[in-house]
Amino acid sequence: MIFDNDGVLVDSERLANTILADLLTEAGLPYTFDEAVRDFMGGSMVSMRQQAEVKLGAPLPADLEDRYHQRLFDGFARLQPVPGVREVLDQLDAEGITYCLASSGTHRRIHTALTAVGFWERFEGRIYSSEDVQHGKPAPDLFLYAASSMGVKPTDCVVVEDSPLGVAAANAAGMKVFGFAAMTAEEKLASADAIFHQMTALPALIRVA
Numbered sequence: 001m002i003f004d005n006d007g008v009l010v011d012s013e014r015l016a017n018t019i020l021a022d023l024l025t026e027a028g029l030p031y032t033f034d035e036a037v038r039d040f041m042g043g044s045m046v047s048m049r050q051q052a053e054v055k056l057g058a059p060l061p062a063d064l065e066d067r068y069h070q071r072l073f074d075g076f077a078r079l080q081p082v083p084g085v086r087e088v089l090d091q092l093d094a095e096g097i098t099y100c101l102a103s104s105g106t107h108r109r110i111h112t113a114l115t116a117v118g119f120w121e122r123f124e125g126r127i128y129s130s131e132d133v134q135h136g137k138p139a140p141d142l143f144l145y146a147a148s149s150m151g152v153k154p155t156d157c158v159v160v161e162d163s164p165l166g167v168a169a170a171n172a173a174g175m176k177v178f179g180f181a182a183m184t185a186e187e188k189l190a191s192a193d194a195i196f197h198q199m200t201a202l203p204a205l206i207r208v209a
């Protein structure tokens with residue numbers, strides 16, 4: 001099992017996209033929360049900058065990522081796990097199903113988030129970041145890197161993702177993918193093998209995978 005982090009393990013997307021929309025607006029590119037979710041959720045800050053600079057027609061402030069992470073990490077003091085995911089991980093542990101994490105976030109962001117919700121020990125040594133590969137999601141690179149590092153064939157992996165970029169990456173990697181449609185509209189995850197809306201529904205999907 002390969003878990004996405006933001007929006008799947010940690011309930012960070014509302015905070016993250018609010019901050020991002022604010023910073024882009026302050027930089028002269030007016031963005032709402034919903035537009036930030038639509039355009040950037042699930043992607044890396046590297047690809048966010050590339051897309052936003054094309055729209056703006058000018059470079060974004062050089063310190064935008066630093067200010068984003070500063071505000072985000074301040075907010076992570078109140079970060080919560082996605083409801084029900086702790087119980088899912090407990091069940092995977094009990095059943096001996098191996099799992100890891102593959103995120104578009106930086107290693108520092110992943111570490112900060114996992115520590116805040118008490119998940120660090122569960123994933124330590126099994127964490128893969130877009131920083132580790134040349135092309136982040138929606139390219140397959142990150143998931144393929146995670147699978148090879150774990151010594152598992154891509155066709156034996158199941159990805160849990162909440163963003164269209166992540167579902168596309170899993171499709172490209174030839175992996176089965178379950179789309180978590182909690183914050184994301186179901187139709188945007190249509191290329192997933194299954195869609196679920198609450199973490200309590202995940203164990204049943206895993207059993208038939």
Ligand SMILES: [Mg+2]
Binds near residue numbers: 005006008166
């Ligand atoms: Mg996500």
